[in-house]
Amino acid sequence: EHDDSFDAAKIIGSFVRDAAEQGIHIRKAGVTLEDVGCEGIDGSALEGTTFGNILCLPYTIYKGIKAKRGMKMKQILRNCNTLAKAGEMILVLGRPGAGCSSFLKVTAGEIDQFAGGITGEITYDGITQDEMMKHFKSDVIYNGELDVHFPYLTVQQTLDFAIACKTPAKRVNNVSREEYIASIRELYATIFGLRHTYHTKVGNDFVRGVSGGERKRVSIAEALAANGSIYCWDNATRGLDASTALEYARAIRIMTNLLGSTAFVTIYQASENIYETFDKVTVIYAGRQIYFGKIEDAKTYFENMGYLCPPRQVTAEFLTALTDPNGYHITKPGFENKVPRTADEFESYWLNSPEYTQLRDDITRYKEETDTEATRALYRDSIAAEKSKGARKKSYYTVSYWEQVRLCVRRGFQRIYGNKDTTVTNIAAAIIQSLISGSMYYNSPPSTNGAFTRGGVLYFCLLYYSLMGLANISFDHRPILQKHKGYSLYHPSAEALASSISGFPFRMIGLTCFLIIIYFLAGLHTSAATFFMVYLLLVMCSEAITALFDFISAGCDNIAQANSISGIIMLSISMYSTYMIQLPSMHPWFKWISYILPIRYAFESMLNAEFHGRHMDCGKTLVPYGPGYENITEANRACAFIGAKPGQSYVLGDDYLKIQFQYEYKHTWRNFGILWCFLLG
Numbered sequence: 001e002h003d004d005s006f007d008a009a010k011i012i013g014s015f016v017r018d019a020a021e022q023g024i025h026i027r028k029a030g031v032t033l034e035d036v037g038c039e040g041i042d043g044s045a046l047e048g049t050t051f052g053n054i055l056c057l058p059y060t061i062y063k064g065i066k067a068k069r070g071m072k073m074k075q076i077l078r079n080c081n082t083l084a085k086a087g088e089m090i091l092v093l094g095r096p097g098a099g100c101s102s103f104l105k106v107t108a109g110e111i112d113q114f115a116g117g118i119t120g121e122i123t124y125d126g127i128t129q130d131e132m133m134k135h136f137k138s139d140v141i142y143n144g145e146l147d148v149h150f151p152y153l154t155v156q157q158t159l160d161f162a163i164a165c166k167t168p169a170k171r172v173n174n175v176s177r178e179e180y181i182a183s184i185r186e187l188y189a190t191i192f193g194l195r196h197t198y199h200t201k202v203g204n205d206f207v208r209g210v211s212g213g214e215r216k217r218v219s220i221a222e223a224l225a226a227n228g229s230i231y232c233w234d235n236a237t238r239g240l241d242a243s244t245a246l247e248y249a250r251a252i253r254i255m256t257n258l259l260g261s262t263a264f265v266t267i268y269q270a271s272e273n274i275y276e277t278f279d280k281v282t283v284i285y286a287g288r289q290i291y292f293g294k295i296e297d298a299k300t301y302f303e304n305m306g307y308l309c310p311p312r313q314v315t316a317e318f319l320t321a322l323t324d325p326n327g328y329h330i331t332k333p334g335f336e337n338k339v340p341r342t343a344d345e346f347e348s349y350w351l352n353s354p355e356y357t358q359l360r361d362d363i364t365r366y367k368e369e370t371d372t373e374a375t376r377a378l379y380r381d382s383i384a385a386e387k388s389k390g391a392r393k394k395s396y397y398t399v400s401y402w403e404q405v406r407l408c409v410r411r412g413f414q415r416i417y418g419n420k421d422t423t424v425t426n427i428a429a430a431i432i433q434s435l436i437s438g439s440m441y442y443n444s445p446p447s448t449n450g451a452f453t454r455g456g457v458l459y460f461c462l463l464y465y466s467l468m469g470l471a472n473i474s475f476d477h478r479p480i481l482q483k484h485k486g487y488s489l490y491h492p493s494a495e496a497l498a499s500s501i502s503g504f505p506f507r508m509i510g511l512t513c514f515l516i517i518i519y520f521l522a523g524l525h526t527s528a529a530t531f532f533m534v535y536l537l538l539v540m541c542s543e544a545i546t547a548l549f550d551f552i553s554a555g556c557d558n559i560a561q562a563n564s565i566s567g568i569i570m571l572s573i574s575m576y577s578t579y580m581i582q583l584p585s586m587h588p589w590f591k592w593i594s595y596i597l598p599i600r601y602a603f604e605s606m607l608n609a610e611f612h613g614r615h616m617d618c619g620k621t622l623v624p625y626g627p628g629y630e631n632i633t634e635a636n637r638a639c640a641f642i643g644a645k646p647g648q649s650y651v652l653g654d655d656y657l658k659i660q661f662q663y664e665y666k667h668t669w670r671n672f673g674i675l676w677c678f679l680l681g
Helices: 008-021 051-055 057-069 100-108 129-135 155-165 177-191 212-225 242-259 295-305 315-321 343-351 354-369 372-386 401-418 420-440 448-471 478-486 492-521 528-554 559-576 598-611 653-660 665-680
Strands: 031-041 073-084 089-093 117-124 140-143 230-234 262-266 280-285 288-294 615-617 650-652
Touching: 008 177, 008 242, 031 100, 031 354, 051 057, 073 100, 073 280, 073 354, 089 100, 089 242, 089 315, 100 117, 100 140, 100 230, 100 262, 100 280, 117 129, 140 212, 155 177, 155 212, 155 401, 177 212, 212 230, 212 242, 242 262, 280 295, 280 315, 280 343, 288 295, 288 343, 288 354, 295 315, 343 354, 401 420, 401 492, 420 448, 420 492, 448 492, 448 528, 448 559, 448 598, 448 615, 448 653, 478 492, 492 528, 528 559, 528 598, 528 665, 598 653, 598 665, 615 653, 650 653
Parallel strands: 073 288, 089 262, 089 280, 140 230, 230 262
Antiparallel strands: 031 073, 031 117, 280 288, 615 650
């Protein structure tokens, strides 16, 4: 939905002029790559795992260590050279699997996945990649091919969050923070036709939302909101119709012209109009660069090589088809046996061409003419001016840490509100479980006959919310967080903290309903002090267990690893929390497990709250009892129960806990402190 009076070039041009007049620096830098290559793990031959690997665990570990040492690497890219000046657009062409995405990732500094490392030299107007990633990472943006977003957020919420995380402290015309967010959102939404989708969920493959093309446009707008000066767009036109793809290319062209930003773009099946919006093009064939130069010279280069462009075939398609051995090629008469055919032959021709020699000379000349110190000072001063109050000087995040937490908490509430069904289901499940379990333990007897039952009720409460923490393990949001980390929107720990804060009130609704129902149905100690002590300990233990499983998830690569470790933890919780196996009965070799489980300390304090000072009547467990023992005095009778003392017709709850579990009431607040350590740790 476009406004006929809308002129993006005029708006951005006005912004640039006002920024210059008000002393606000706009960052820009060129990019040079010299003999760049990268290696990754060769996954062409992998051994599948079976149940036998578990049975032969020592041998499996040995094989894993041996395979790690002898890991085979695959050359993904080699001998890539590029010169992209500030304000230029570079088109990266190649077939799927040729290495175009790897080329963009290496350029953008996203190199963690390349196990063999990278070779060559990458500089940004003289600033090395290591320095750029350390101090100015926020200016280099890699936009992946896949569109990953929080599906239950609306388009407006998604864009507003990204813009808010990048809102500078010093703004053009001194507009307010809210005005800045609204104006930037309107600009990008109008350029990409998203205004009519503001209140529609972004969605994904399983959640109904905007269309695939609109979701791609949301991804583009979100990346632009990150305020980078160097962009690497990986197949950014995927899912877009021809008209919208051209509008995208023209929008990037406007921004590179007016803002001086640099753009690397991979596009499959680019039309001639899209091709002509770029300044330069590079062609990659099986990880080898076979051409780099101006777009108008590319066709001539390959025609001189001996290839002819078929009639009505666009230039980008012609260049890409040359890298397909089975593609449709037309060669000049007499060149049939002279033209390169394989990737090595194309690369050899390129390395020996005058165009390659000219490129290396241009790179050398550009590096000599570039004032690296001026670029470094521009970036340092501009980023310092953008940072909000409270942001660390060495941090490359725009807003302060606590502002990041605030924004992530607000987004967390929006996600929960957008996915109300899950919250309602969890609360309903907790209520149903409490009704069923409470009816099973209904009115537990106050005598010694109900002692173990009361402990069972409290243990079930802890176990249920431990299982709920296990059920919440999910890796669905990890790609989104990795993307936002690459955009330098917020620190990952800010999202982890905010996720716990935003989810806490809704977890408490279900927990509170659960405990109230099961507590009073089971007939536990009806005093305010006992109830709220149990409530407090259950809340702390529940949050500690949830944080524990979140910690495990954060440290694992995939959900299979997380579930394996969590399953062992859950088994330990169920067996070594001192209910199933009490401390005196534990094998000395495994007793240490109980001391590293938060549920053990919560369970001890909850039992202390329930049994402290309780006189449990012995009932029919008083011995001797029955015919012929009617005249036996109380002093000569004893209770047949743990913790009983001769001459008493009752068992003191503290004595029962001390002998049965080795619990003492004085440990209550010590355990409370230990739970805080688990929660904060």
